[in-house]
Amino acid sequence: MSHADGSGYSPNGDAFPEESRLTRDTAIRGPARPAPYIGAGILLAAAILLPLMPQLYSFDAPRLAGMPFFYWYQLLWVPISAILTGTAYWLVTREDRRRRAEVRAGGPPRAGTASADTGLGGDRP
């Protein structure tokens, strides 16, 4: 293999150093709670599947300001989809933040392991 970007390295996965050093396999998030992911999954599945079912909306009536149902319904789905995706974002990132905080609070201190521009353990913007 030829990966000149430094990815051609694999640590001895079974031999973790005794000290709390950061390795490739150090967990960066705590265990997941399923509920937020299931919730987000349902929202996203709805946002993908419902607009792909023309049998639900391929009608002329009722018209809205002269626009057939087929057209205004699909345009209406644009903001609905944005709201569903936005809610999924809120669910997933909130859980994500909790999982990271869990590791950073209980885990080894991680500063000083990387270059100066990588602010570790801080809040994300």
Added chain:
Amino acid sequence: MNGREINWTALVIVVLLFVVVAIMGFLAARWRRSSEVEGLHSLDEWGLGGRGFGTWITWFLLGGDLYTAYTFVAVPAAMWATGAVSGFFAVPYTIVLYPIIFIIMSRLWSVSHRHGYVTSADFVGGRYGSRWLSLAVAVTGIVATMPYIALQLVGIKAVLTVLGLGSSGNVFLTDLPLILAFVVLAAYTYTSGLRAPAMIAVVKDLLIYLAVIVAVIYLPIKFGGWDTIFSSAQTKLGTVNQATGKPAGVFIPGAANYSAYWSLALGSAMALFMYPHSVTAVLASKARNTIRRNAAILPLYSLMLGFLALLGFVAIKAGTKPIDLDGSVNPQLVVPQLFLDHFPAWFAGIALAAIAIGALVPAAIMSIAAANMFTRNIYRDFIRPDVDPRTEAKVSKIVSLVVKVGALVFVIAMDQSAAINMQLLGGIWILQTFPAVVAGLYTRWFDRWALLIGWAVGIVFGTISAYNVINPVTKAHFGGSVAPIPGTEFSVYIAVSAFALNLVVAAVLTLVLRALKVRTGKDLTRPTDYEADETDPKVVQIEKTQHFTQPGGPSPVA
């Protein structure tokens, strides 16, 4: 015959805005550069804009990247000519697009951040330990991107034609403005890299929003409301075509069209983020969540696209006559002509400039993305494995020029329909890289050779099926992108049926190869790589500390 007068006011506005944008393109080289980085001497700097774009810049960049000039020209053209199935499917397409990228793209961002991947083929190579699979992804990406760039030129050409530039008599003079525009584009892409389109995208998108919002409010009032617009569209699309004996188009899809409608939307949505230029814009963002936030705010563009599509119906009511230089009807001129006919020349100039600039942004990103793929996955993997970042940037810059010249020759030398056919095929081909890239983000279950063979089968099947679609009027091959699944009456987007075949072949062969105990490649990624965010260190950085704690370091066998 030259049946068009030059519209000077509109032309001057277009040229002025073009010059402004070109200056911005060159200035962008100095934009958002960190003080310690000297020049754009790595792919991260030149090809990914320093990997530091935040939510709003990414929003403009992706909006400018995905909603191209060709989209602005072709979607209303399809609505005008054949109606809802081939035109309005763009709306559900861009609706389901964002939940899909919400799910998959943050994982691609994370693993690319950890490993410094610049292209999706980089990821595939690292994940499967197979430079051949990586090559397949890269070649597909480059080949599918070339005609896409050519179509951006078709968009500019539509604008130049309605402005009255060019005549069918003198081929060189007709194409001169196009060549000029492209030379300028090539020059600032070369010097500024991805920063140029990122900066220009802001201007382009604001102009497009302005043009569409004004048109969507003003034109329906002028033509007596949406009611009359839709009824004249219904009449036109329902008229029986003499040549085929079928209605000219579809006003509201009937049950027979359902499968074509949803499969076009789904297949296009899945394919879009397999294109190198989409991945480039995602990897240029600075955080794992940037793309997810964008999935929630990018739909604003879809709303704009939906109304733009409806302008195709407005043009039916307005009686717009899209006559090309040679006197034939060219639906792609519908929207530029509509603006020129019904707005003051200065506003038409702004709208036309928005379309023309709308071609420059994606063309720049596409050429950068294709160049990055060539540099990383062909030049580095097969020609010079020890290439340093500086040379990578140099190679990429030159290849970006080659790619653009290729696209220009494509449009000038060949028939425009050749570019459109190639773009149709490109969409089918690019979707065949989906199993390798997206399945790889979640599992190493698939075998690399099974994926490669599945890819090949999908491409061959898709190409043959597309060739066999005959245009009912002209009797030409590549007459459309929808065909019945072999042995059934069920018409779907060819990319989707090829993708299904691809997936089945890959799955079955994986089981066979596993039973035969064929060696699997080395996976350079770890589960944690897929959830890393911007505060987590890169692999190189972790490696450094490891070298520090273990004298001699681990053996660099890979």
